[in-house]
């Protein structure tokens with residue numbers, strides 16, 4: 001189980017008196033765990049109301065009330081990955097440099113291969129030669145098809161070829177790797193839009209998933225990235241990686257609460273099997289233990 005809010009768990013196990021001092025400490029710990037100020041205020045407000053109206057005074061009850069408030073934040077979210085009934089399904093992976101896009105692609109590909117699906121990878125990160133080789137190395141390792149062009153070529157052309165190849169070979173899912181980009185660079189954002197248009201034209205619908213890969217260890221910065229990316233492309237879900245390396249799970253809450261984007265997957269390590277579905281209810285139930 002991930003230990004994302006350990007300190008908050010510890011606060012409750014000290015059996016604190018539920019007073020102003022308690023709320024202050026809780027507020028500080030939530031913010032330290034990268035829950036944004038706004039989302040923290042919202043949670044605390046809800047908690048205070050419940051404590052008042054139900055006259056809660058034991059730490060255990062207050063902890064449960066906080067857990068319920070977190071669970072409610074996710075309750076209307078559909079956190080499952082969508083596949084199309086008409087293959088190939090297309091997943092577009094986006095995000096800033098080094099967040100874990102390419103690694104997550106390999107993990108996802110492996111997961112669907114295990115379900116008997118045929119995967120084709122598209123090396124549309126043509127910006128770095130090493131990026132193409134990195135994806136190809138994963139493709140070899142997991143025995144997946146890959147479409148690649150020369151470094152420096154047009155990423156949208158790679159995507160076009162990948163979709164044609166997927167149709168010709170009967171692939172079930174095309175997963176597109178893209179270059180890490182700063183959300184502040186407009187030309188790179190335009191490139192993503194162009195890729196989106198090619199997909200829409202060639203499969204007759206937008207990508208089934210546009211997954212924004214965020215590095216949990218970057219905290220509030222990840223939230224800013226999410227805000228900017230979702231202005232440029234219709235992000236359908238977030239993959240939060242490197243949760244194994246952090247006690248700061250608050251990004252999960254903030255992305256959901258402030259941006260309304262469902263968190264769909266979490267990365268918990270560098271290995272192929274280190275990918276989990278995000279389960280909001282289990283998450284809420286476990287985080288304060």
Ligand SMILES: Nc1nc2c(ncn2[C@@H]2O[C@H](COP(=O)(O)OP(=O)(O)OP(=O)(O)O)[C@@H](O)[C@H]2O)c(=O)[nH]1
Pocket residue numbers: 095096097098099100101102103104125131179180181213241242243244245266267268269270274
């Ligand atoms: N601990 C940990 N490391 C991860 C996780 N996901 C990816 N990494 C590591 O993060 C580093 C960057 O991963 P990449 O998949 O290359 O990231 P990227 O987004 O494709 O990077 P660019 O192509 O440069 O934009 C690698 O060393 C990965 O092994 C994770 O869930 N946990």
Ligand SMILES: [Mg+2]
Pocket residue numbers: 101102103125131177178180
């Ligand atoms: Mg990459």
